[in-house]
Amino acid sequence: MRLVREKSLLLIVDLQAGLLPVLDGGEQAVGEASWLGGVASALEVPVWLTEQYPAGLGGSEPRLREALEGALYWEKSRFDAHAEPDFAKALAQSGRHQVVLCGAEAHVCVLQTGLGLREAGYEVFWLAEATVSRRREEASLARRRIERAGAWAVSADMAAYEWLERCDDARFRDVHRRFLKPRSPRPLRFFD
Amino acid sequence: MRLVREKSLLLIVDLQAGLLPVLDGGEQAVGEASWLGGVASALEVPVWLTEQYPAGLGGSEPRLREALEGALYWEKSRFDAHAEPDFAKALAQSGRHQVVLCGAEAHVCVLQTGLGLREAGYEVFWLAEATVSRRREEASLARRRIERAGAWAVSADMAAYEWLERCDDARFRDVHRRFLKPRSPRPLRFFD
Amino acid sequence: MRLVREKSLLLIVDLQAGLLPVLDGGEQAVGEASWLGGVASALEVPVWLTEQYPAGLGGSEPRLREALEGALYWEKSRFDAHAEPDFAKALAQSGRHQVVLCGAEAHVCVLQTGLGLREAGYEVFWLAEATVSRRREEASLARRRIERAGAWAVSADMAAYEWLERCDDARFRDVHRRFLKPRSPRPLRFFD
Amino acid sequence: MRLVREKSLLLIVDLQAGLLPVLDGGEQAVGEASWLGGVASALEVPVWLTEQYPAGLGGSEPRLREALEGALYWEKSRFDAHAEPDFAKALAQSGRHQVVLCGAEAHVCVLQTGLGLREAGYEVFWLAEATVSRRREEASLARRRIERAGAWAVSADMAAYEWLERCDDARFRDVHRRFLKPRSPRPLRFFD
Numbered sequence: 001m002r003l004v005r006e007k008s009l010l011l012i013v014d015l016q017a018g019l020l021p022v023l024d025g026g027e028q029a030v031g032e033a034s035w036l037g038g039v040a041s042a043l044e045v046p047v048w049l050t051e052q053y054p055a056g057l058g059g060s061e062p063r064l065r066e067a068l069e070g071a072l073y074w075e076k077s078r079f080d081a082h083a084e085p086d087f088a089k090a091l092a093q094s095g096r097h098q099v100v101l102c103g104a105e106a107h108v109c110v111l112q113t114g115l116g117l118r119e120a121g122y123e124v125f126w127l128a129e130a131t132v133s134r135r136r137e138e139a140s141l142a143r144r145r146i147e148r149a150g151a152w153a154v155s156a157d158m159a160a161y162e163w164l165e166r167c168d169d170a171r172f173r174d175v176h177r178r179f180l181k182p183r184s185p186r187p188l189r190f191f192d
Numbered sequence: 193m194r195l196v197r198e199k200s201l202l203l204i205v206d207l208q209a210g211l212l213p214v215l216d217g218g219e220q221a222v223g224e225a226s227w228l229g230g231v232a233s234a235l236e237v238p239v240w241l242t243e244q245y246p247a248g249l250g251g252s253e254p255r256l257r258e259a260l261e262g263a264l265y266w267e268k269s270r271f272d273a274h275a276e277p278d279f280a281k282a283l284a285q286s287g288r289h290q291v292v293l294c295g296a297e298a299h300v301c302v303l304q305t306g307l308g309l310r311e312a313g314y315e316v317f318w319l320a321e322a323t324v325s326r327r328r329e330e331a332s333l334a335r336r337r338i339e340r341a342g343a344w345a346v347s348a349d350m351a352a353y354e355w356l357e358r359c360d361d362a363r364f365r366d367v368h369r370r371f372l373k374p375r376s377p378r379p380l381r382f383f384d
Numbered sequence: 385m386r387l388v389r390e391k392s393l394l395l396i397v398d399l400q401a402g403l404l405p406v407l408d409g410g411e412q413a414v415g416e417a418s419w420l421g422g423v424a425s426a427l428e429v430p431v432w433l434t435e436q437y438p439a440g441l442g443g444s445e446p447r448l449r450e451a452l453e454g455a456l457y458w459e460k461s462r463f464d465a466h467a468e469p470d471f472a473k474a475l476a477q478s479g480r481h482q483v484v485l486c487g488a489e490a491h492v493c494v495l496q497t498g499l500g501l502r503e504a505g506y507e508v509f510w511l512a513e514a515t516v517s518r519r520r521e522e523a524s525l526a527r528r529r530i531e532r533a534g535a536w537a538v539s540a541d542m543a544a545y546e547w548l549e550r551c552d553d554a555r556f557r558d559v560h561r562r563f564l565k566p567r568s569p570r571p572l573r574f575f576d
Numbered sequence: 577m578r579l580v581r582e583k584s585l586l587l588i589v590d591l592q593a594g595l596l597p598v599l600d601g602g603e604q605a606v607g608e609a610s611w612l613g614g615v616a617s618a619l620e621v622p623v624w625l626t627e628q629y630p631a632g633l634g635g636s637e638p639r640l641r642e643a644l645e646g647a648l649y650w651e652k653s654r655f656d657a658h659a660e661p662d663f664a665k666a667l668a669q670s671g672r673h674q675v676v677l678c679g680a681e682a683h684v685c686v687l688q689t690g691l692g693l694r695e696a697g698y699e700v701f702w703l704a705e706a707t708v709s710r711r712r713e714e715a716s717l718a719r720r721r722i723e724r725a726g727a728w729a730v731s732a733d734m735a736a737y738e739w740l741e742r743c744d745d746a747r748f749r750d751v752h753r754r755f756l757k758p759r760s761p762r763p764l765r766f767f768d
Contacts, residue, residue: 001725022376053359077360079353108353115194128717136346137382141320145344149193152721155714161655161684167629168653184598185725191712192720196386214568271545271550283534300545307386330539333512337536341385408758437743461744463737492737499578521766522731525704529728533577 003026003125003154007180008092009096010040012049012068013081013103013110017058023104024109024139025189032130032188033102034067036156039179043163046072046094050081052109074191079109082116091122101151102127106139106191114146124151125159126192128190155190156184195317195346201288202232204260205273205302209250215296215332217324217381221325224322224380225294226259228348231371232279235355235363238286239263242273244301271301274308283314292351293317293343298331298383301369305339316343317351320382333382347382349375387509387546393480394424396433396493397465401503407488408523409516409573416514416572418451419484420540425544427555430478431455434465438494463493465478466500475506476500477536485535485544486511490523490575498530508535509543512574523575529566539574541567579644579701579730579738585672586616588625588644588706589657589686590678590736593634599680601713601765603707608706608764609678610643612732615755619739619747622670623647626657628685655685658692667698677727678703682715682767690722700727704766715767731766733759 012033020026037047047068049060054075059065076084082091099122103110110131114124121133133139143153160180164165164172204225212218221313229239240258243250246267251257264291266278274283283291291314302323304315325331326329352372356364396417404410409512422430431452433444438459443449460468466475475483483506487494494515498508509532527537544564548556588609596602613623623644625636630651635641652660658667667675667744675698679686686707691698709715719729736756740748 001695002688004625027764032228078358080357083357094734108351111350112194112354134376135382137380137381137384138349141345141347141350141382142382145346145350147724148339148344152724154721155683156688157714158683158717158721162688165656165659166654175260188711188713190711190717192713192716268548270548276547299539299542304386304546311385326568327467327572329572329575330541330574332541333537333542333574333576337538337542340531340536462742464741467741474661491731495734496578496738503577507607518760519764519766521764521768522733524768525729525734525766529730529734532723532728 001101003098003159004044006162007096008045008098008100009094010037010045010100011112011156012037012047012064013101014052015061019057019104020061020171022134023132023190024134024136027130028189029102030061030064030117031129032156034064035158035179035183036148037068037071039160039163039175041070042175042178046096048074050074050076051099051150052076067153075187080116082110082113082120087094088120097143098123099159100125100127101113103146105133107133108130111142113148114151115149118149120150125154126151126156128153128192129188130156133192136191143191144167147171150188195290195292195351197235197237197355200237200290200292200355201227201286202237202239202292202309204229204239204256205293205305206242206244207253207256208243208246208292210251211249211296212253214326215324216326216328217383221294221296221322221379222253222256224348226256227371227375228319228351229260229263229353231355231367233262234367234370237355238288240266242266242268244268245274256364265333272304272308274305274312280312290315290317291351292317297325299325299334303334303338306343309343310341310343317346318343320345320347320384321380322348324383328383335383360384385402387482387484387543389427389429389482389547392429392482392484392547393478394429394431395486396421396431396448397485397497398434398436399445399448399487400435400438401445403441403488404445405505406518407516408518408520409575410488411492412499412573413488413514413516414445414448416540417542418448419563419567420511420543421452421455421529423544423559425454426559426562429547430480432498434458434460436460447516464496464500466504472504482507482509484511485507486514489517490515491526493516494524495530498535499533502535509538510535512537512539512576513572516575525576579674579676579735581619581621581739584621584674584676584739586613586621586623586676587679588613588640589689590626590628591637591640591679592627593637595633595680596637598710599708600681600710600712601767604677604765605706605708606637606640609697610640611734611759612703613644613647615739615751616762617646618683618751618754621666622672623741624650626650626652628652635653639707647727649762655694657694658689664696674699674701676701676703676730678706681709682707683709683718686760687718687722689726690727694725702727704731704768705731705764706711706732708767712767717765759764
């Protein structure tokens with residue numbers, strides 16, 4: 001029901017250079033996925049990225065690669081990352097059962113990956129401000145569908161504060177100073 | 193939860209010439225139903241159409257008939273197509289358990305057909321951009337009701353990519369070239 | 385899941401003269417409740433009305449009384465009509481298990497009556513264009529809450545076509561001529 | 577499903593002076609929480625307030641403190657009030673199983689408290705016009721999430737009328753005169 005730091009993994013789907021220009025909200029998706037990736041790293045939550053057919057669509061967006069130094073990358077040809085046997089095996093071995101999901105296109109690769117994860121029993125948290133499609137309404141439709149399949153729509157702020165739990169320790173003070181405080185006045189769209 | 197090519201059937205309800213002029217979104221419904229019908233044919237997914245009282249309301253819209261050459265046609269007098277014994281029997285015999293549903297009017301014949309299909313145990317996928325009524329809000333109400341009855345709202349793009357599953361085979365390359373690529377920049381309304 | 389003529393009863397809650405001027409959508413609620421009341425009478429579906437504290441709030445709106453000649457009236461002091469023992473007993477004895485519900489205020493008397501009916505095991509159908517409050521958003525909140533309690537939001541058109549089932553009998557032709565045809569071009573708000 | 581006077585408790589989360597200026601809807605939240613707090617007191621429903629790190633964020637907003645004389649205050653350092661052992665113990669001992677919840681920020685402390693209450697088996701009623709965040713859309717996301725966890729979104733008016741049940745006793749006349757009547761024409765936003 002709630003995100004727990006030790007059980008979580010952040011999965012960023014196909015935010016590739018070749019796709020970005022046509023996405024409604026692509027810039028924000030890169031920015032917020034990078035931001036939550038930074039929080040995740042500070043809290044030792046693994047960050048994974050997938051890339052669909054990178055020979056044609058380009059690799060992950062450079063700003064994302066730069067912001068997420070310790071991240072793990074997965075190439076795929078199936079739209080559903082979890083349908084790739086290596087990925088599914090590694091995820092099971094990670095011991096992480098809560099997947100925070102974002103990326104593009106919301107209604108194709110992110111949705112199919114989310115449905116695959118749900119079918120395999122994972123808890124799925126759909127990051128509302130960083131999951132985008134060419135048509136905004138199609139991202140809404142995807143969110144609605146994954147919610148119907150048992151996923152939870154969350155914001156990056158929600159995820160960060162659930163991972164942190166309390167405000168009276170050094171962990172909170174560090175993340176608050178470097179991430180939460182600079183972000184709080186930032187205007188965002190949530191693609192509902 | 194997800195559409196599977198071998199289990200699917202596309203059912204287009206009552207997109208008839210006599211009804212079209214009064215529908216909000218009727219032109220788009222014809223265009224997108226034709227488009228997904230083309231994808232379905234390329235992937236050997238059966239396409240069926242119903243017609244309500246064609247003597248009075250006219251036959252199916254000519255552009256639809258033209259685009260969907262191998263389709264099967266069903267006349268009906270009940271609003272719920274599945275309440276017609278011949279239709280119900282043929283559908284059971286088709287072995288297809290996932291019905292992608294669209295047409296008009298969303299809140300009368302499409303809704304009643306969808307509820308009939310749900311009661312009979314079929315999985316129902318409601319095509320959001322091609323299911324329309326005179327009043328747009330009444331189509332939204334219908335969509336909400338069928339979702340509450342266990343159906344999934346989808347876009348034609350979602351259906352096509354779920355039927356395709358992956359991007360590295362000849363099937364994808366053919367459908368991408370003929371259908372997906374030409375459609376991607378098309379502006380659409382989703383009647384949520 | 386679907387309305388069935390022989391199982392239905394139309395319940396119009398507290399559309400009283402003294403409340404009407406302050407309601408957002410009160411005029412439409414009276415018009416559409418009268419319209420569906422007329423269809424109900426033609427199809428032998430009972431029509432009941434409640435009145436809250438009529439000494440202070442006035443009796444049911446005169447146009448409604450005029451349109452619904454054979455209707456049954458119930459005075460009440462509890463906001464939930466079903467909490468009044470006489471009403472609950474009479475409803476149980478009517479043998480009707482599907483209640484189409486509308487009236488005012490959506491978030492007080494209609495909602496509480498709907499929740500009471502749900503708790504007592506009735507199927508509840510919330511008439512979206514004829515269930516209103518002073519504040520439109522509070523009617524939306526009420527609709528959302530009753531849906532969460534298992535009710536279905538419907539339009540009057542949906543109810544009429546489900547009661548009718550098919551278009552090839554004398555019953556349809558009569559109701560179509562007198563009710564459906566004159567209403568079809570009417571602009572409506574749906575309070576979602 | 578419905579609020580019952582003898583089972584209810586009103587919990588106002590972190591409406592603190594230091595947070596208010598940045599909240600979208602903070603003024604309304606203070607006003608409506610005070611209003612429902614007044615109704616609660618008149619009906620002997622307990623009113624509790626939490627304060628997050630008051631040394632830094634300030635105590636509860638003065639107008640709230642003034643309006644809610646007999647209220648109980650809880651300091652906390654965890655975002656989820658129910659994760660504080662003293663609070664959880666006192667709530668269990670209160671014998672109240674229905675918690676009407678409001679305050680700020682909707683998507684952090686109110687949401688986490690609501691999820692904690694749901695996990696512990698309480699019925700949660702989310703007060704839509706008095707539960708706010710910096711970004712309005714993030715409050716909507718929080719409401720949607722808590723609803724998915726089994727909570728009910730309500731308005732203060734809904735709560736008051738459910739606690740009152742009927743209009744023909746002295747209790748109703750007192751609350752109507754002092755609270756319901758003055759509020760009825762007030763314009764409100766509902767953060768859906």
